[in-house]
Amino acid sequence: MTAPTAVLSTVKAAYARYEQRAGQFLREYTASGGQVYCGAGCFGCCNMPIRLSLAEAALIASVLTPEEAHKVDKHARKVVHNARTAPSEDEYVHRHRLKVGYCPLLGADGACTRYDVRPTRCRDTFSAFPAVYCQEGTWESMTKAERRDYQREVRRTPGTDGETHFIAPLEELSEPVWNACSRAMRQAWGLEAWGDFWVLTTLAARSGFMAAVERGDKGAALREARQAGLEHPALLEFA
Numbered sequence: 196m197t198a199p200t201a202v203l204s205t206v207k208a209a210y211a212r213y214e215q216r217a218g219q220f221l222r223e224y225t226a227s228g229g230q231v232y233c234g235a236g237c238f239g240c241c242n243m244p245i246r247l248s249l250a251e252a253a254l255i256a257s258v259l260t261p262e263e264a265h266k267v268d269k270h271a272r273k274v275v276h277n278a279r280t281a282p283s284e285d286e287y288v289h290r291h292r293l294k295v296g297y298c299p300l301l302g303a304d305g306a307c308t309r310y311d312v313r314p315t316r317c318r319d320t321f322s323a324f325p326a327v328y329c330q331e332g333t334w335e336s337m338t339k340a341e342r343r344d345y346q347r348e349v350r351r352t353p354g355t356d357g358e359t360h361f362i363a364p365l366e367e368l369s370e371p372v373w374n375a376c377s378r379a380m381r382q383a384w385g386l387e388a389w390g391d392f393w394v395l396t397t398l399a400a401r402s403g404f405m406a407a408v409e410r411g412d413k414g415a416a417l418r419e420a421r422q423a424g425l426e427h428p429a430l431l432e433f434a
């Protein structure tokens with residue numbers, strides 16, 4: 196069972212609007228001297244946990260080949276294991292990046308193999324610093340003096356929020372995408388589902404789970420997720 200066409204169309208249209216607005220921002224940002232270090236072949240952030248809506252996950256699930264879906268399913272199970280065993284949120288993120296590892300949709304050449312349908316979070320994460328600063332362990336390995344230099348540099352770099360080296364307005368510009376997904380889910384299903392990228396993408400391909408969602412039956416959807424071995428309160432939430 197696939198998600199209603201209206202949900203998928205809404206997500207695609209919201210992504211297209213975001214790309215247009217982000218493109219405009221980036222042109223102005225770089226024209227005024229700002230630097231963006233992200234590009235094809237740079238994948239320093241592709242091992243971060245990613246949160247998305249079920250609407251976005253349904254779009255991705257609708258295009259994956261059986262082989263890709265299998266890889267995403269395997270990855271989702273590692274994510275669930277990590278969520279069930281990590282003693283803290285920091286440790287969860289740390290293990291996610293180092294042990295759960297890179298997204299299975301990352302190609303051998305370092306490019307995203309599903310760039311057209313990648314989640315919002317993958318679209319709105321842009322770095323004003325070189326990739327080494329996006330890698331797990333860089334901050335931990337820095338001396339006190341290096342951390343002070345980093346913080347000073349972040350504060351004087353236009354576009355950051357003054358605390359990290361990511362370009363904040365590009366994250367803010369994605370707010371309408373989240374809102375559009377939220378409305379599309381409410382209209383189609385009478386509920387919203389949010390959670391982990393790989394867990395939701397795997398669930399979105401399961402007919403029993405999607406049938407429960409389409410009935411607006413949260414309890415049945417949770418039972419389906421439990422039966423699939425993919426239930427965890429931090430990885431699948433209904434609103």
Ligand code: SF4
Nearest residue numbers: 241298300301307317
């Ligand atoms: S979907 Fe693409 S951009 Fe996003 S984490 Fe996976 S490989 Fe990276």
